[in-house]
Amino acid sequence: MRQTIATILALMLLPAVAQAQGRYEQVNDIAYTQSADPYAQERCKLDVYYPADRNDAPVVVWFHGGGIEGGSKHIDQELKNSGLVVVAANYRLLPKAKIDDILDDAAAAVAWTYRNIEKYGGSHRKIFVAGHSAGGYLLDMIGLDKKWLAKYGVDADSLAALVPFSGQCITHYNIRKQQGIGPLQPTIDQYAPLTYVRPDAPPIVIISGDRELELYGRYEEQAYFWRMLKLVGHKDVTLYEMQGYNHGEMPQPAYKILKDHIRRLTAGK
Numbered sequence: 001m002r003q004t005i006a007t008i009l010a011l012m013l014l015p016a017v018a019q020a021q022g023r024y025e026q027v028n029d030i031a032y033t034q035s036a037d038p039y040a041q042e043r044c045k046l047d048v049y050y051p052a053d054r055n056d057a058p059v060v061v062w063f064h065g066g067g068i069e070g071g072s073k074h075i076d077q078e079l080k081n082s083g084l085v086v087v088a089a090n091y092r093l094l095p096k097a098k099i100d101d102i103l104d105d106a107a108a109a110v111a112w113t114y115r116n117i118e119k120y121g122g123s124h125r126k127i128f129v130a131g132h133s134a135g136g137y138l139l140d141m142i143g144l145d146k147k148w149l150a151k152y153g154v155d156a157d158s159l160a161a162l163v164p165f166s167g168q169c170i171t172h173y174n175i176r177k178q179q180g181i182g183p184l185q186p187t188i189d190q191y192a193p194l195t196y197v198r199p200d201a202p203p204i205v206i207i208s209g210d211r212e213l214e215l216y217g218r219y220e221e222q223a224y225f226w227r228m229l230k231l232v233g234h235k236d237v238t239l240y241e242m243q244g245y246n247h248g249e250m251p252q253p254a255y256k257i258l259k260d261h262i263r264r265l266t267a268g269k
Helices: 002-020 038-043 099-120 134-144 173-178 218-232 251-266
Strands: 024-031 045-051 057-063 085-089 122-132 161-165 204-209 237-242
Touching (some): 038 099, 045 099, 057 134, 085 099, 099 122, 099 134, 122 134, 218 237
Parallel strands (some): 204 237
8 A cells, every 4th residue: 555655646746856857057146236345246146046947936045054254155955956946145244244234135135036037937926035044044134124125126025935944033143242242142132033023924934953952042042933923923934843953954854844835835826
């Protein structure tokens, strides 16, 4: 019986697999800002990976981690050959840039995607914004505090979903460091996603590493974020804990969850 069910499932999945394994192309280092700042000209670039023979595909805008002080754009193998258009964006970094500039970069990268993604076979109606650690923090900020995307004429609520991988939900620890506050002293101010919890935000998929292995109590932050979203009446928010995976390891199992929710939220669209 197990073999029969497995065979049926395999046959059902053949069309999707065939489509996912088609030809893919990648364009690198596209400037997404017109800023005259030399540092912005250096950092504000993105790569687009896309299926060459597909239109109206779901899109993942991916923001890398690195504590807002380091890191670089990349497209993980788990997102390749999946029928997705993937946009991987760099952004300016602390302390060379201010946090407002960095949040503006994240919003500008998403706005570029809205304006241009049809050229690469993607749909502006199916944009999922995801990222790990600092990237998760940035996407939560621009997805919940609507002013960042509004500057570029984009309604944050038109995003298909926010999918932070182990994103900080209080004020980021490296922002607090600039304020003379240690990483174990929590604060919630205008730079905390928790400040902007609201019921009408896009669907939110919160993914954490193991609570005993995570960075600075990150799981508990995300659990509180999830709880407050539920309490204010958000109708589509989910929390996952990747047991046995630490902060750096948790993206690998989390990619499957991201892709599962992309399928869920784009079914029939």
